Amino acid sequence: MLNCKLRPVFKQAQVLSAPLWRHKMQIRGCASRPATFQLLEDSLVLNYGEKPMHFNYVWLRDHCRSAASYNSQTHQRNVDTGGIDLTIRPDNTSVQDDHLILTWPGGHVTKYSLSWLAENSYERQKQSRVQPRILWNSDIYKNANVPSAKYDLFMSSDNEVKKFLQNYLLYGIAFVDEVPATVEATEAVTQRVSLIRETTYGRMWCFTSDFSRGDSAYSQLALDRHTDTSYFQEPCGIQVFHCLKHEGTGGRTLLVDGFYAAEKVRQQSPENFDLLARVPIRHEYIEKSDTHRNHMTGIGPVLDLYPWNKELYLIRYNNYDRSVINTIPHELVQRWYVAHRMLTTELRRPENELWVKLNPGKVVFIDNWRVMHGRESFTGLRQLCGCYLTRDDVLSSARGFGLQA
Ligand SMILES: C[N+](C)(C)CCCC[C@H](N)C(=O)O
Ligand SMILES: O=C(O)CCC(=O)C(=O)O
Ligand SMILES: [Fe+2]
Structure with missing residues (x-):
């Protein structure tokens, strides 16, 4: 003031x-x-x-x-x-x-x-910034000692939800611990803050490595850092994961603050940053099976900025789902790949990687417009449940608590 x-x-x-x-x-x-x-x-x-x-x-x-x-x-x-x-x-x-x-x-x-x-x-x-944030690499996040919410208190105390949302807004990730390892309890937790965004994967989804859908998530393979539903015209705002069961090895979750990496690009090369913010590319999801038929495409730049203050608010980064690039004139394609490589280099720095094993009880909320997730390959039965949330409703809840969002 x-x-x-x-x-x-x-x-x-x-x-x-x-x-x-x-x-x-x-x-x-x-x-x-x-x-x-x-x-x-x-x-x-x-x-x-x-x-x-x-x-x-x-x-x-x-x-x-x-x-x-x-x-x-x-x-x-x-x-x-x-x-x-x-x-x-x-x-x-x-x-x-x-x-x-x-x-x-x-x-x-x-x-x-x-x-x-x-x-x-x-x-x-x-x-001014629309959204105050603390950008992090692994050390910054760990040294901040951000507390996880505890299920019982989270379900009964609005103040606990407020603290949780404050952390979520600042870091783009937040955890609730001691949640019963059921879909119902996971759903109840999410409903403290938002509405569920139903997609082709369902409302609350539960998945395992059974290839039930035409996507690499439904395998035991490692998945590199990425944002989900980049093939939606408006990618889902929040992703929630809860690992209900894992009898095997590996399967840790990787989290990377995409905005931290993007700001490094902005500092090193404003031209590369600008290119990633200006050039629209397409992502797609094509599924043709007996049970599912989907063809989704979404078009937008890797980095979305508010035009008036150049604040970054959304990142689309999914090398699996990125579609044919035919939206970039030939004289820019090489420069775009160079810019994309610079971002990839930042995203892949080991010091930027936060690895967590999601054990039953731990629910993670991920800002899918900011923080990338991935996973290590795994063996054995691994069951994950979760959902996407509507971003507008999460932010609305936060504003209801007087938080800047
Ligand atoms: C989370 N759930 C398993 C339901 C869907 C996974 C979607 C994976 C897709 N490649 C994407 O990145 O959007
Ligand atoms: O299996 C996991 O831990 C996450 C897989 C994934 O990226 C997803 O479901 O969106
Ligand atoms: Fe994913």
């Missing part, structure tokens, strides 16, 4: 393109910070805090929070945006008691608190 004691420096003259006309007004109340504004052709510039903020007039009318314009019970807009004159400008503008007051042609009055405007400005959004 901006601090009252910090007096902002007013340098707007250099930053602004020549205004048609100017109106400056400075308010110095006891509790208020000084605020000045200028009226440009299509926007108002507010100096309140460190950097000038620009508010377009149509935007200001569109975001009016008066009872006529906005239903604060339902948090929904009443204003018909399609009916706002695109050349609208306020007839009168003033700052009083930490509020910006605009009178529009026709007499409608809009009153914004300056802190609301600052909070909701593009300039603020551009500087």
Whole structure:
């Protein structure tokens, strides 16, 4: 938050393109910070805090929070945006008691608190992260000693769920221990935080190395680090695993923070990072058997970034399911492979690998938009159950607890 004691420096003259006309007004109340504004052709510039903020007039009318314009019970807009004159400008503008007051042609009055405007400005959004995270390699994660939730408390205490979600948001993985080794208990655990996302694999799924589906997951083979359902237009947000039984050797789970690796690429080569973020590729899942017919494709870049602040929010990385590359013009293909190799090199550094044996009782939640999973080959009977969760509902639960998500 901006601090009252910090007096902002007013340098707007250099930053602004020549205004048609100017109106400056400075308010110095006891509790208020000084605020000045200028009226440009299509926007108002507010100096309140460190950097000038620009508010377009149509935007200001569109975001009016008066009872006529906005239903604060339902948090929904009443204003018909399609009916706002695109050349609208306020007839009168003033700052009083930490509020910006605009009178529009026709007499409608809009009153914004300056802190609301600052909070909701593009300039603020551009500087801030949507999701605070702690990026990790194996040592960072282990040294953080992140506690696992315990089943009993997790099922009865909302505060326990809150702590769990906080860890999940920060690290992209979180564990619940002492869960009864049943599908029902696993399902009950997931329902403390979200809704299950049903897919072609089922709602709650239980699988073993029986080749019941046309996918290498249903074998005893090792699986390299990857994200799941990269062939969905929106890959599943969260994956939950619970190993109900393993009578044999091997089968440890590999976890790698894809964002840690991607940020290493960003530091070493912004060009490679940019290429991975810009070039769309396709993933696919084709299954043709007597019992299952599926053909899914999803198209998107390896790295998805928020356009306004370049924050990474999703990684698609699955060498098994990556489909024919025909979305990259020939002059970029070689460069794309070089960039992809740099990411692969980072993802494969042994120090970035977190290996865990999922024994019965331990349920892991994995952010499938961030953290890659894989497994070691194994022998014997190994039964895993789990599900995918809808990301929107996990984040909604987190926000319900007041967490930033
Ligand atoms: C988890 N479960 C066994 C149900 C499905 C596995 C899907 C595997 C697929 N290759 C992918 O990466 O999406
Ligand atoms: O068997 C495992 O541990 C995980 C396999 C896998 O990658 C998956 O089911 O998505
Ligand atoms: Fe997988």
